Amino acid sequence: MxxxxxxxxxxxxxxxxxPLTTATLGLRNRRTVKPGTLLDGEVAQRLTEAVIARERRFADTVLLADETTHLHAGHELLATLVRRYPPGLENAQIVPLxxxxxxxxxxxxxxxVLAERYYGGDLFALLDAYLTLLFDFHTTLFAYGIALESxxxxxxxxxxxxxxPGAPRLRLLIKDHDGPRVHAIRLAVMIGGADAADLCGFDDRRILTGGDGPVADVFTTITVHxxxxxxxxxxxxxxxxPLDVLLRRLRARLTEAVERTGAVYPGAxxxxxxxxxxxxxxxxxKAMVTAGTLFTKARSGAADVNKHYVTGPNYLLRGRGR
Structure with a gap:
């Protein structure tokens, strides 16, 4: 992809x-670059930057690729995103998740290899550090009404x-900012109505929701799954x-982040x-192939191929003995 x-x-x-004239994950999931998604990526980047500016502990732990430069001629095959990575990464080890x-x-x-180099060979120390940062950041975004397609x-x-020595620095680097879900009311409560309005100029109005459900769906399918x-x-x-041991660890880190969210941020x-x-x-x-190929939108009811869902058992319950 x-x-x-x-x-x-x-x-x-x-x-x-x-853009490419091809499709993946379904016939309607095309690899073109719609001009509107370029704007949406820029808006989502600025929104995430605004949260990081308010939550200063992430200033040194979460990096965003700059996607504010883009070109298009009003056609999804005549468009380009110019993505610039942050400076100062020349001596860092960068590994896609x-x-x-x-x-x-x-x-x-x-x-x-990474655990050996940075965590004394302890893979689970690396995993713990990563999950702690991942869930802290994304539950904080959720408190602002935001879930990223990261x-x-x-x-x-x-x-x-x-x-x-023995104290590595771990950071997240996030790119491709388009496609979030934003609970506009919760965002307005957290940062003020006028400021929130300035940060919500999305081209795709499906990004903005009036409730927590769509935001929680993205949080679950992307960050958790x-x-x-x-x-x-x-x-x-x-x-x-054993899987149960790993799921208990995952559930513990997520529970800590949720509890911290409840203690620090107002609201539900x-x-x-x-x-x-x-x-x-x-x-x-996610049921992208179903929505993108197997069924018509009329049959699946999918308003967005990338955000169409079925359900499955909650494996996190195994982490608390169920």
Missing amino acids: SMRTVAVADDPLTHLKL AGLLARTPDGTLVAD HQQNTSLVFDDTGG LCAAALAFELAALGRA AAAVLRARVLDADRLPV
């Missing part, structure tokens, strides 16, 4: 996202040794630890996450 993005040879921190469980040429897991292809881990649980299930399949955000994620009998599951 990333083959429509190219790096500039003379400037490796600049990438160009280009999707690559953690890939194999190096000698067969070692990439995650094991799945394991759009999220990278940035490692460096600036913390000194793809960025966290996928690692747990695969590590269990590789025999690194924490209660929503407990009810719809931690304690729900079933969780939403």
Whole structure:
């Protein structure tokens, strides 16, 4: 899915996202670049930056690719996103989340190589540090009414040794900002109505919602399923630890983040996450191929191929003994 993005040879921190006349994950999930998504990515970036500016603990732990430069001629095949990565990463190790469980040429897991280099060989220390940061950031965004489409292809881990021996610095690097869900009312409560309105100029009005449900669906399917649980299930399949042990660890880190959200931020955000994620009998599951190929929109009822869901059992309940 990333083959429509190219790096500039003379400037490796600049990438160009280009349209392709092809489709993946369903006939209607086309790899073109609609001009409206360019604007939406810029607006979502500015919105996320506004939250980070208010929540200063993320200033040094969450990096955003700059996607405010783009070109189009009013056609989805005549458009380009210019993505610039933050400066100062020359001495950092940057690994897409999707690559953690890939194999190096000698067969070692990439995650094991990183754990050996930065965490004294303790893979689960790396996993704990990552899950703690991931859930802290995304539950905070949820408290503002925001859920990002920052799945394991759009999220990278940035490692460096600036913390000194035995104290690595871990950061998140997020790109491809279009496609969030934003609860406009909750956002207005958190940052003020006028400021919220200035940060919500999305072209795709489906991004804005009047309730927590669509935001919780994106939080669950992206942050929980793809960025966290996928690692747990695969590590269990590789025999690194029993699945129940890994899910207890995942649930513990998520519970800590939800409890922190409830203690720090006003409103019902924490209660929503407990009810719809931690304690729900079933969780939403993306059904992109169904919505994009197998059924017509009239049959599936999908308003958005990328945000069409069925449900499945809540595996997080195994982390509390159910």
